[in-house]
Amino acid sequence: MQKSIQKLVNDGKMLPLMEEFYTIQGEGYHKGTAAYFVRIGGCDVGCHWCDVKESWNADLHPPTDTNVIVENALQYSDVIVVTGGEPLTWDMTMLTQGLKSKGAKTHIETSGAYPLTGEWDWICLSPKKVKLPKEEVYKKADELKCIVYNKSDFEFAERQADKVSDHCVLYLQPEWSVREKVIPLIVDYVMKNPKWKVSLQTHKYLNIP
Numbered sequence: 001m002q003k004s005i006q007k008l009v010n011d012g013k014m015l016p017l018m019e020e021f022y023t024i025q026g027e028g029y030h031k032g033t034a035a036y037f038v039r040i041g042g043c044d045v046g047c048h049w050c051d052v053k054e055s056w057n058a059d060l061h062p063p064t065d066t067n068v069i070v071e072n073a074l075q076y077s078d079v080i081v082v083t084g085g086e087p088l089t090w091d092m093t094m095l096t097q098g099l100k101s102k103g104a105k106t107h108i109e110t111s112g113a114y115p116l117t118g119e120w121d122w123i124c125l126s127p128k129k130v131k132l133p134k135e136e137v138y139k140k141a142d143e144l145k146c147i148v149y150n151k152s153d154f155e156f157a158e159r160q161a162d163k164v165s166d167h168c169v170l171y172l173q174p175e176w177s178v179r180e181k182v183i184p185l186i187v188d189y190v191m192k193n194p195k196w197k198v199s200l201q202t203h204k205y206l207n208i209p
């Protein structure tokens with residue numbers, strides 16, 4: 001990448017944009033709400049079951065002027081969900097300032113593996129064992145969404161729940177490829193431990209992005 005462009009990306013004035021789409025938030029607390037999704041490329045967390053592996057290599061996604069991302073997104077919705085890839089790979093200050101200055105609500109989907117930048121109205125933290133969240137993000141998370149791939153993930157989820165604030169809403173979400181096996185385990189667990197709620201990837205059932 002050209003040095004001048006690299007500098008703009010480092011400053012969050014450009015971001016490697018993978019895709020953008022207007023859809024229904026499928027997961028977690030805001031499930032069912034129309035929102036515009038901005039998917040930023042780049043992630044080196046490496047979840048083996050990740051459902052957007054095409055996002056990982058930032059070099060495959062064109063550096064895009066952050067102001068252009070903002071202006072475009074605002075035409076679709078006043079709820080903007082920033083996801084990836086891992087959005088916190090990048091400095092989110094410019095993106096969220098731009099969106100909020102025009103009155104939009106900023107939501108982020110993050111593993112929390114990198115320092116928390118940007119100003120967020122809603123933080124969905126989805127911790128990963130292979131690269132744990134930074135300490136600072138736990139207290140600021142509005143929603144904790146733990147993915148269940150096997151039985152050991154319940155114990156991991158509890159240790160993560162120990163670290164978030166009292167107002168944080170707790171979700172267990174089945175890993176998609178093993179949903180038939182783990183949904184009964186999650187249902188049983190939530191009935192026994194009702195501080196947790198179930199989250200499903202409802203957009204995949206609705207056949208929407």
Ligand SMILES: C[S@@+](CC[C@H](N)C(=O)[O-])C[C@H]1O[C@@H](n2cnc3c(N)ncnc32)[C@H](O)[C@@H]1O
Nearest residue numbers: 049050051084085086109110111126174175176
């Ligand atoms: C693709 S990630 C991008 C944002 C960020 N890197 C993260 O992991 O939170 C968006 C959400 O999808 C979840 N996710 C990814 N692959 C999944 C799968 N195969 N089954 C269920 N949830 C999945 C992640 O845990 C995260 O909550």
Ligand SMILES: Nc1nc2[nH]cc(C(=O)O)c2c(=O)[nH]1
Nearest residue numbers: 024025026027083109203209
């Ligand atoms: N509809 C819809 N809802 C989502 N919630 C979180 C998603 C994500 O990939 O971050 C996602 C997504 O990809 N599509």
Ligand code: SF4
Nearest residue numbers: 043045046047050085
């Ligand atoms: S952190 Fe998110 S984008 Fe990165 S590999 Fe894991 S699920 Fe995929």
Ligand SMILES: [Mg+2]
Nearest residue numbers: 051052083209
């Ligand atoms: Mg998704």
